[in-house]
Amino acid sequence: MGDINGYNKLLSNLTYYLRYFGASIIIAETIYLLYSNKKAFLKETFANLFSGVIAVVTQMFVKAYIIFDLHLRVYNNGSLFKMEVGLHTFVLGFFMFTFIQYATHYFNHKVRIFWCLHEVHHSAIHMNATTGIRTSVFDVISLDIFYLLMPLFGIHPIVYLLLYTVSKFWGTVIHVNEKIINKIPLLENVITTPSNHHIHHARNPQYIDKNFGEVVPWFDMLFKTYAKEKEPPVYGTLSVQTEITFWESQVHEFRKLKNDIGNAGNLKDKIYYCFNPPGWQPSK
Numbered sequence: 001m002g003d004i005n006g007y008n009k010l011l012s013n014l015t016y017y018l019r020y021f022g023a024s025i026i027i028a029e030t031i032y033l034l035y036s037n038k039k040a041f042l043k044e045t046f047a048n049l050f051s052g053v054i055a056v057v058t059q060m061f062v063k064a065y066i067i068f069d070l071h072l073r074v075y076n077n078g079s080l081f082k083m084e085v086g087l088h089t090f091v092l093g094f095f096m097f098t099f100i101q102y103a104t105h106y107f108n109h110k111v112r113i114f115w116c117l118h119e120v121h122h123s124a125i126h127m128n129a130t131t132g133i134r135t136s137v138f139d140v141i142s143l144d145i146f147y148l149l150m151p152l153f154g155i156h157p158i159v160y161l162l163l164y165t166v167s168k169f170w171g172t173v174i175h176v177n178e179k180i181i182n183k184i185p186l187l188e189n190v191i192t193t194p195s196n197h198h199i200h201h202a203r204n205p206q207y208i209d210k211n212f213g214e215v216v217p218w219f220d221m222l223f224k225t226y227a228k229e230k231e232p233p234v235y236g237t238l239s240v241q242t243e244i245t246f247w248e249s250q251v252h253e254f255r256k257l258k259n260d261i262g263n264a265g266n267l268k269d270k271i272y273y274c275f276n277p278p279g280w281q282p283s284k
Contacts, residue, residue: 041126052133075151093159104143116253125236132175202233
């Protein structure tokens, strides 16, 4: 086994420094937007920050169990085999991590009950670094359980934790306002750039359900969900096109789902409303 203590120290340093680096990006961006535009979408930024803080509080105990305990339990007691921690493990782990990230993100858009949680993130009508932490306070586990496939197939949890930490930091970068960073020449097809991810947040018809990859765009290219920016993205969703309050962003999709279930004529349609894609309607 590789030097786990060394990797743990690396994880500790990354967690410490990237936390402050991410906060610095948010502060610097806000100052720039205030200086250049005399506004920084402060109302929505507050809702983003508030939902991020609340989500951390509501999720940290369960997430800590999933990440720190259950991953170790699966790796130590249930893995099909174990691999040495080294370059090959990180390469394989990276491909597994980014594929699971792509797949779970796809299902967050295609299964309505999950969309009710994920739509909170998409309900922002402006783009800035704080949008990356705008999330549902009710999204405790959702589809993160699928990351347990990594320890099941012998990848040590430290690999997941390092990849998770870096991806969370990159998640802040790709939400930076387009006036600051947008396209990155030569890298648009290699990594997920801000321009690439801004498209994912757009409600332009040609951009809806595109660019699910949050670190790399390769699986989008493979599964034909990739799009390049050809016109400026218009942010928000088909049902949210103006700023909404923190609480409204958290519950409005659940209210609509509740109404649809209540109006459904039979049990099958009630179930279909929950698990079919958003916008599904029973045939007449």
